[in-house]
Amino acid sequence: MKRIICGLLLLALLGTTACSVEIPAVTAAGGAEITAVPAADDTKIPDGRWLNPDIIGNVTEDTPAELKDNFALYVNKDWILNTTLPDLVPSLTSLGEAELILMDRKMKLLTDDSLTGHDAELVHKLYALVSDWDYRDAQGIEPAKPYMDAIRDIDSLDELYDYMCSEHNLMQLYPFTMNVDADPVDSSVYITYLDPPGLTLGTEEEYRNRTDVGDLFYDEAKQVSDYMLVRLGFNEEEASDMFENSIAYEALLAEAIPSDKHQRSKNTDAEDCYTLEEFTEMSEGVPVDKMLDASGLSGADTICITVPEYFSALKDIFTEENVPLIKDWLAVRTASELTDLLDKETSKTVAEMYGAMAGLDSEANEDLIVLSTVAGYLPIPMDNLYIRTYCTEQQQEDIAAIVEDFKKYYREMLENEVDWLSPETRKAAIEKLDNMRVNVVFPDELEDWSGLDFAGPDEGGSLLEARRAIERFKTERKAAKLGTKADIYKWNQIDLPASTVNAAYSPYNNSINIQAGVLVGEIYADDMSFEQKMGGIGMIIGHEISHAFDTSGAEYDKDGRRINWWTDEDYTTFQDRVAKLVAWYDGFVPMEGLKYSGDRIKTEAIADMTSMKCLLYIAKQMEGFDYDTFFRQYAKLWRDQSTPEAVREAILMDVHPAHYLRINATLAQFDDFLNFYGITEGDGMYIAPEDRVAVW
Ligand SMILES: [Zn+2]
The missing domain is CATH 1.10.1380.10 (Neutral endopeptidase , domain2)
Incomplete structure (x- = not known):
């Protein structure tokens, strides 16, 4: 069960089945439904509380953007007004911008002759097969x-x-x-x-x-x-x-x-x-x-x-x-x-079809098709090349240190700031936290695909035959595991490649995984201030730790076994608190005619709010903490511009709350935020204490 926190829709534009090898959850919007999507003008209704600024065209120069009424819009208005979607990108967020950085880096790997070793050979050979459109067109179907x-x-x-x-x-x-x-x-x-x-x-x-x-x-x-x-x-x-x-x-x-x-x-x-x-x-x-x-x-x-x-x-x-x-x-x-x-016509037509489903009419980008095919079929060799080219042990040390700090504060928070837990359940929760495995940046031991080979264009190879060889090799690897000793803690590079803009918690081995790809752009840079790092990568780390204590994480114990570690009474209280959160989110209508499903987004909403609580707890321990920079960076992390089709699809399918809700609904739960900006009853960002829904 992988939790994807990246901008999924960006990947939808890759559109091909190769992409789904990597990211099974990626889907594009459906075709026939597109006519039912309201034009941008009709989507400007508030959701019951806030105007949804994520939909392209909803925000103009004249749109009021008061800090106290709609913080997401206030912080991101300039970015929204100055952002046009790149070709074939139906949805752009800070995480999406990070994806573009990664794509650019991976594109360079495809043709970098200075790279050596078997991984490079495989990638370059498949690249030659995939990008030789004349050869493919001659073969046709x-x-x-x-x-x-x-x-x-x-x-x-x-x-x-x-x-x-x-x-x-x-x-x-x-x-x-x-x-x-x-x-x-x-x-x-x-x-x-x-x-x-x-x-x-x-x-x-x-x-x-x-x-x-x-x-x-x-x-x-x-x-x-x-x-x-x-x-x-x-x-x-x-x-x-x-x-x-x-x-x-x-x-x-x-x-x-x-x-x-x-x-x-x-x-x-x-x-x-x-x-x-x-x-x-x-x-x-x-x-x-x-x-x-x-x-x-x-x-x-x-x-x-x-x-x-x-x-x-x-x-x-x-x-x-x-x-x-x-x-x-x-x-x-x-x-x-x-x-x-098959041939170019097939690839391009299908890519454009996916684009149209997501509300785009741009022409398919051949480079992107080639990249998605190579990366989709050779995920491990591509990941290994990325790690060797762009990752350092220093990054690993830095991020591991931040994660350890977080675990320390989390522990204190569980001990001091959660008043509804009994001592027994509290002890089990802390044990679970202490036992949490931390994987950061890239695996210590890279997966080895040196046993794979296929014929390149010089040896008369074809793309279809290369695919067969790759699939056979993958099955052989599975079969070879039978009878050997299993290690559930080993970093699984297929499910969690280092080179994706992603981070994940796995309840099955109680691990958090912060991948290299998430350490770029607005999320993390060496020269960011402490508060910026907290609003970016800090938020993501806290979010993943929190998944250990969301509705699904609550069912697994410190060793990843599906064992109940709660007292009955505490678990009932937990579920009641979740029910309140679900009912609250059910009340939002982020797009005309589309009601929200609190049930679908509950785990992610819990993780966001719990992470924010932990971040604010850390902030309180720091002298002179710059709250304004922190809150703004957090709001930047989830800024979003999307086609109405992409927003509609996300509302129907994404397990994460809409991006502006990740900003507004999360922040509005906390007095530290409301008091810092003097937000009071009557302001759009104000939620009365009895109506707040943070579970932890
Ligand atoms: Zn999550």
């Missing part, structure tokens, strides 16, 4: 044909199984996804986990009661699928029917998944683990053992499954009658994954 033909030829259930277990199953599509991870009982042992496959509409619930979120996913996936299938030789009607069939197949899968059971991979109970024989028997006739073999995970002897009900239902879904549906699902999935592997 030909490389995809044998794979699509193999799906077209499926005529029976047996042939379907044969296909799934054959070399033609290019995207390794099975009725499950596989992972190798630590055993839930003995965390030093690796075992194989099987999950239901990812669903187009996001969650199984969307197949029962479709919401706006499901509609967004549907529209986005359908546009890409329709285009790709027609490009690969189907007519429009066939393409449309195939997409509907693929959704119908997924609806059958969704039906077999009980509510809230999806994506529980790390919470599996020990009793949901089987021997391969038991598991094969349970799947009655669906040759899961052969599929595991074909996938490269033949060494799996213990299989843990996250959703037993799903796997028992497979035999009723895999019937002769359903073959046409499953076959179309294979075609849709395969075609939709090919967008960045």
Whole structure:
């Protein structure tokens, strides 16, 4: 469960499937919905309290921007008026600006001949394949044909199984996804986990009661699928029917998944683990053992499954009658994954399609397409090159020292400033804090992809074959882990690359991770003042520590086990406080017609407010602390200019509060802020003490 704090929409413009290898949560706005988005003029209504300044066009020279009424707007008005979105960027924040710095750096790595070693060789070889548009255009869609033909030829259930277990199953599509991870009982042992496959509409619930979120996913996936299938030789009607069939197949899968059971991979109970024989028997006739073999995970002897009900239902879904549906699902999935592997026309059209969904009409940027493809398929070699080129041990020492300071103050805060905790729960919370693992800037030991190779353009290689080699290599690495000693504390560079503008808390090993990519721009610079650092990187560090004590972190103990460490009474108080926060956020309407979901953003809102509380606690210990600089830097961190489409998508899907709410709603909870600026009843930023919602 990765928490992404970066400006996701910026990455949406990369638009291709390669990007989703890196950042699974990235999605772009849906097409058909765009017409329903109000024009910028209609979005100028206050949300019940504040004008939303994040939407492009909402703020003009004449818009009043009083410090005491709308702090986010007051601090950022000049920036808003002077900011135009770069081409293909639907949403720009300080974190987004940091992304642009990183992209520029990574772009240089692609062509830097002075870089040596296997990582550089791989990156430069894939770059040569990806950027040789003449070569790719000459091949056109030909490389995809044998794979699509193999799906077209499926005529029976047996042939379907044969296909799934054959070399033609290019995207390794099975009725499950596989992972190798630590055993839930003995965390030093690796075992194989099987999950239901990812669903187009996001969650199984969307197949029962479709919401706006499901509609967004549907529209986005359908546009890409329709285009790709027609490009690969189907007519429009066939393409449309195939997409509907693929959704119908997924609806059958969704039906077999009980509510809230999806994506529980790390919470599996020990009793949901089987021997391969038991598991094969349970799947009655669906040759899961052969599929595991074909996938490269033949060494799996213990299989843990996250959703037993799903796997028992497979035999009723895999019937002769359903073959046409499953076959179309294979075609849709395969075609939709090919967008960045064929010719220029395909890549550019799909990138522009994603741009249009996010409210942009700019032309696709070829450099960006190339970068996203290389970085998407070679995340580790790219990350290693970034670390070797741009990171220092000094940065590691500096940030580690800041984090340790934070932990110290956090401890004091838990001891002295939280009056509703019983001594027992307080002790457990402090133990959890003391036991927290801290990963900063980059891993001590870099992942090693020296076993990977593929043919470059000089050796007659193709992009499609390079991808196959990379995917095979990744599966072999998973398989090789089986039987070895697991280390749940090892920095996982695939999930948490150093070279992203991100930081994360993992409840599964109680670690906070502050990655190198977040140490640029407005977030952190060596020459910033102490107060600026507190408002930038300090806020982020405090936020990640706080996730240990948000609604999801509260369920895991100091060792990352899902064990209750609360007294019943304290947990009830905690939940009551959360309910108050949720109800308060539910009252906001940040865009006309779009109500807020306090439930979706609660964990992030709790983390922001708790971090602010800790920062203010630190400030109080400092003589002459410059509050004005600190509050302004904090407001700069979350400044935002976005297209209405991007804002709409974020309101529907982002687990973080809207950026101006991260500023205003967070600050307005604290007397230190209100008193410093003399904000009182009647001011827009004022919230009466009894209405405040900070949980900690
Ligand atoms: Zn967070």
